[in-house]
Amino acid sequence: MTDSRLPVTLLTGFLGAGKSTLLNKILSQTGKEKIAVIVNEFGEVGLDHDLIEATDEEVVLLSSGCLCCSMRDDLSKTLADLIERRTRGTLEFDRVVIETTGLADPAPIRQTLLRDYYLARATRMDGVVTMVDASNGKATLDAQFEAVSQAATADLLLISKTDIATPKATSALRRRLEKLNPTAEILNVAEAVEDPKRLWGLSALRRNADATQALNWLTRAPSEAAPSDPLVNLSGFAPTKLVRKFSPHDARIESASITLETPLEDSVFDHWLDTLVALKGPDLLRVKGIVFLKGLKTPFVFHGVQHIFDRPEPLNNWPDGDTTSRIVVIARDMTNPELQRSLDMLRATAAPKQKEVFPGWKDLEARSQS
Known part of the structure; x- marks a missing residue:
């Protein structure tokens, strides 16, 4: 089954991280996909005038075939208008x-795409890309907890300005980001500019995702420099004692994970998720996983931010013989032992039926067979 929903990428990052510079370089490349960029104001983007072909009141058309749209009203109306004009x-x-401004929180934007009935059916979140300035990133992380949250919620982290930062500072920043976000790939901006496709397809919540993409979405993919089993860190990563050496802000972010080799009872999964959302909903930066439920022939991927969850998607081409569920939670102001105790609820063999807080999973088998 093909996925006809429009992919949406959220580009965020610290003040001065270089989001506009990256966009100019990506938009200037011809022969690539045509991209629509939504910004608060055209002036904030700093579009290269050599790229501009024509303008109207709301849209700047670029010579590469891409376009830039100023968000004159709220995001829902702006995005819906673009989609209607595309249709x-x-x-x-x-x-x-x-493109977000400064230290914007990605969560409200994700929730807008899910809560708006029209957008929820017409779009899908393709990934969150967070840019980090190698020169000033440490100071920003130390001073702004919002910047720490941005890094922790990213699907891809891009380190910019490595040409003016020392190799030691860049390496220290990379290690810090690895602790803050154990699941995101980390690249230098130059790597993304050279191959823009690395910015896309970051989420496994799409109908054509394969097993490798889903596993890489849960854990940082192994690299030539550090080859390893991509599941090796699914055992309660980012312990507090390692994070605290960086900044008190970093210590507010905790990550934990669990693997379960046999399929889960649906009541156990519902009870766990219901309890987690009820107790810690506002502090849940990411909850995501690959889950096998008894009675379903294929696993599904799920993802949530705070108390809002994407529609789950079945993994129809999952390899035979592997029935391991893998779940990752990244939260703020929640200790690692608390997270581990929460995940241990999934080891229960039975749980009382709860109000369904994860709508959509019950029709997974029907969709997986269509």
């Missing part, structure tokens, strides 16, 4: 990038 054939683009 009518007056605008042509393949994906959307939303």
